[in-house]
Amino acid sequence: xxxxxxxxxxxxxxxxxxxxxxxVPPPGPVxxxxxxxxxxxxxxxxxxxxxxxxxxxSVDGTNWLLGLEDGTIYRSMDGxxxxxxxxxxxxxxxxxxxxxxxxxxxxxxxxxxAQRAESQSDSVEDQEGVASTETSVSVDADAEASxxxxxxxxxxxxxxxxxxxxxxxxxPLLKDHDTEDRPATVWFDPVDAEVALAGRSDGIWxxxxxxxxxxxxxxxxxxxxxLAVPKLGIVVAxxxxxxxxxxxxxxxxxxxxxxxxxxxxxxxxxxGDTLVAGTAGGLVTSTDGLxxxxxxxxxxxxxxxxxxxxxxxxxxxxxGGVMRTDDAGKSFYTAGRQVMPGLRGLAPLVGQGHLxxxxxxxxxxxxxxxxxxxxxxxxLRDPDVRDLVVVxxxxxxxxxxxxxxxxxxxxxxxxxxxxxxGDAPVALEEQQLxxxxxxxxxxxxxxxxxxxxPHALAIKPLLPAxxxxxxYGRQVGRDSQPLAGQTVENADGAFELRAMLCFGxxxxxxxxxxxxxxxxxxxxxxxxxxxxxxxxxxxTPEVYTLDGELMGADTxxxxxxxxxxxxxxxxxxxxxxxxxxxxxxxxxVHTPPPPSLSGAVDRLLDIQExxxxxxxxxxxxxxxxxxSENVR
Amino acid sequence: MTFLFPLLLSLGAAHAADFDSPExxxxxxxxxPSVADVQRMALDYSKTDPKYLDSWMRAAKSAAALPSxxxxxxxxxxxxxxxxxxxxxxxxxxxxxxxxTSMTGAEADALTYGPFTTANGVDIYHVGSVxxxxxxxxxxxxxxxxxxxxxxxxxxxxRDKVLExxxxxxxxxxxLQVDQLLSxxxxxxxxxxxxxxxxxxxxxxLDGYTGGRFTSSLKQK
Numbered sequence: 001x002x003x004x005x006x007x008x009x010x011x012x013x014x015x016x017x018x019x020x021x022x023x024v025p026p027p028g029p030v031x032x033x034x035x036x037x038x039x040x041x042x043x044x045x046x047x048x049x050x051x052x053x054x055x056x057x058s059v060d061g062t063n064w065l066l067g068l069e070d071g072t073i074y075r076s077m078d079g080x081x082x083x084x085x086x087x088x089x090x091x092x093x094x095x096x097x098x099x100x101x102x103x104x105x106x107x108x109x110x111x112x113x114a115q116r117a118e119s120q121s122d123s124v125e126d127q128e129g130v131a132s133t134e135t136s137v138s139v140d141a142d143a144e145a146s147x148x149x150x151x152x153x154x155x156x157x158x159x160x161x162x163x164x165x166x167x168x169x170x171x172p173l174l175k176d177h178d179t180e181d182r183p184a185t186v187w188f189d190p191v192d193a194e195v196a197l198a199g200r201s202d203g204i205w206x207x208x209x210x211x212x213x214x215x216x217x218x219x220x221x222x223x224x225x226x227l228a229v230p231k232l233g234i235v236v237a238x239x240x241x242x243x244x245x246x247x248x249x250x251x252x253x254x255x256x257x258x259x260x261x262x263x264x265x266x267x268x269x270x271x272g273d274t275l276v277a278g279t280a281g282g283l284v285t286s287t288d289g290l291x292x293x294x295x296x297x298x299x300x301x302x303x304x305x306x307x308x309x310x311x312x313x314x315x316x317x318x319x320g321g322v323m324r325t326d327d328a329g330k331s332f333y334t335a336g337r338q339v340m341p342g343l344r345g346l347a348p349l350v351g352q353g354h355l356x357x358x359x360x361x362x363x364x365x366x367x368x369x370x371x372x373x374x375x376x377x378x379x380l381r382d383p384d385v386r387d388l389v390v391v392x393x394x395x396x397x398x399x400x401x402x403x404x405x406x407x408x409x410x411x412x413x414x415x416x417x418x419x420x421x422g423d424a425p426v427a428l429e430e431q432q433l434x435x436x437x438x439x440x441x442x443x444x445x446x447x448x449x450x451x452x453x454p455h456a457l458a459i460k461p462l463l464p465a466x467x468x469x470x471x472y473g474r475q476v477g478r479d480s481q482p483l484a485g486q487t488v489e490n491a492d493g494a495f496e497l498r499a500m501l502c503f504g505x506x507x508x509x510x511x512x513x514x515x516x517x518x519x520x521x522x523x524x525x526x527x528x529x530x531x532x533x534x535x536x537x538x539x540t541p542e543v544y545t546l547d548g549e550l551m552g553a554d555t556x557x558x559x560x561x562x563x564x565x566x567x568x569x570x571x572x573x574x575x576x577x578x579x580x581x582x583x584x585x586x587x588x589v590h591t592p593p594p595p596s597l598s599g600a601v602d603r604l605l606d607i608q609e610x611x612x613x614x615x616x617x618x619x620x621x622x623x624x625x626x627x628s629e630n631v632r
Numbered sequence: 633m634t635f636l637f638p639l640l641l642s643l644g645a646a647h648a649a650d651f652d653s654p655e656x657x658x659x660x661x662x663x664x665p666s667v668a669d670v671q672r673m674a675l676d677y678s679k680t681d682p683k684y685l686d687s688w689m690r691a692a693k694s695a696a697a698l699p700s701x702x703x704x705x706x707x708x709x710x711x712x713x714x715x716x717x718x719x720x721x722x723x724x725x726x727x728x729x730x731x732x733t734s735m736t737g738a739e740a741d742a743l744t745y746g747p748f749t750t751a752n753g754v755d756i757y758h759v760g761s762v763x764x765x766x767x768x769x770x771x772x773x774x775x776x777x778x779x780x781x782x783x784x785x786x787x788x789x790x791r792d793k794v795l796e797x798x799x800x801x802x803x804x805x806x807x808l809q810v811d812q813l814l815s816x817x818x819x820x821x822x823x824x825x826x827x828x829x830x831x832x833x834x835x836x837x838l839d840g841y842t843g844g845r846f847t848s849s850l851k852q853k
Binding site for chain 1: 651653654655657658667668671682685686689699710749750751752753754755756757758759760761762763764765766767768769771772773775777778779781782784785787788789792795796799800802803806807810811814815
């Protein structure tokens, strides 16, 4: 267990020079995402009819897609804050009255489409913008209609690939789709921001206008994951029945006949040039996307993430925790001791070894390559996290009922990402100031988590003790023989330097075996050696109490873990206190003063008390910030 | 002075109408220590100032750079005397010169057999050593450091708790002062006495957290 950790640590230097995947952020200082922030619900996203399932963001960041459990797909153009429905649930379509009615609607849509073509100058974005600003969760009727309209289908597809109303009416695939609601998986092409894919119970859908209009391009049900493989020029889909491959960016799909047939493919990643798929029955790998073979790992897999800093390194999320391989899947070991049930995925954050995983028990963060994990739970009332997208250095998550992002909540406002860090704030916006205050309050001496370096604990057993010893001995003697009338005097001396590196449990006996230089010292040194050996034994056992528990010298890792957990817990409480004082302050400041003098004085005292409490937790940072700004 | 202030007010020294703003009301207490001053007093008295934690952390970090030293000195004085005993035959043999004995057996028997001192010896030993030991693993993270971090966390909790309480007491006291200032004639005598006792109690509690510095500060001003 320790060796890969050490090797991982040693590999950091290598990693900074090695190739990095486009999807992996560059190495940088590792800053915990939960240090000074709490999850904030995008309140506008709480009105969906079905539970949420998946989230995707276009490579240029302008468009977001949201898949629901009933297969409905929504689109956002304002950073996942307000949403417009662009594709209805498959079961909704079945509720439509009859074929004739469908055709009538189709004709109307065709007419509207012709009109829309004439007024092409009215950009789609404008239409979307109107829909988005009117309500947080709305329906884009045009987009939905065009989803079954051949004339509105993407022009770059062949005629045979387009879906028209006649086909919709007679398509056995549409009629055969499962009546049970299945979640929609949404995906954006990592290169072309216009291309998006969605996997639902009625097949794979494709959009070439950033998710506004959709065309069903394949009948394979329940595509859980998509992965672009630029080197091979293909897109791979993992479905409930194995792997499917598209040679044209998702326009056409082909089934692969191999070991993945019949397996639910829940995860896909590129490990170097090798494709790896995580299935309900273990891992499979392929070099061309067509022929797959099994790897040694046979447990259920829910997520995969290749380690950019270690060739052949990969993390695997399972329903029970995180596993890791350092040798491209030849062997696996458990990464981290935390019990993290129901994990669904894994993603990299900014900084080497900075990871985030999510599942039914919330979001977990690791800052040491998966060796230790801690929950990022502050403010997250809905821990059933379905999907996660990293934007910059902050994650946006889809919980079962709404979208959440990491920020600081004040008086109901949302989306304030904490980005300011430092000790000398000047000219800060209110939100940034709060983020700064929380940051300062939780990074005070005694609450800093970076003082507990898990890497140091990991390498400690490998470091020796160094013993240096200088010994000087002198002996003077006189022997006389009265009968012979002879007297003999002698003098001997010795100086010796010894050094020893002592790995693991050490005994000083070997070092102190000093009887070989001056024979006559043997007895003395022997005694000396024994005394010191006894002394060293009396020093070695270190036992102390920590948080009421008896800790031994060999339990430093546990002591550090307990201490870190205690610190994290208290940091959460401090954050709550600071945010509470801030909320009180803001509420009071923005409340008109009462007409009575005593009421006005009370209000002023409330403000002063809230400010004093902020100063209390931030060691005066609030006043320093206000003084520098001359605010109020 | 501050203790008497509310009583003076109760005699009609000030009325709400005398003040044109809440700031003017609070300005009446400008000669009292600010909440920041009181927090600093509590911080000093409780010895929970962050500077202590910083020094502990530095000491814990740098302590491992110093070796543990062992000094050893051993002095030993070893002495001895050898004794010999002679039989009459050995004495006779020893007295022979050129094979001719000068001593009869009877004469030899008359001589004592010893003991004779044959050798004296003394040996003096001095052994000294200096041993320095560096625990390199302690340089990266020592158990002492973990303990200090744990203790530092407790100190921060204590500091926050103390300062929270001090802040609460300070403003409760101030509100009571304001109430007495703005309502000098309101309430009955029992309430006034009760308020005055509560004011004294809050002052005493602040003194408890500041080691009496709060009252000392009031007297100085």
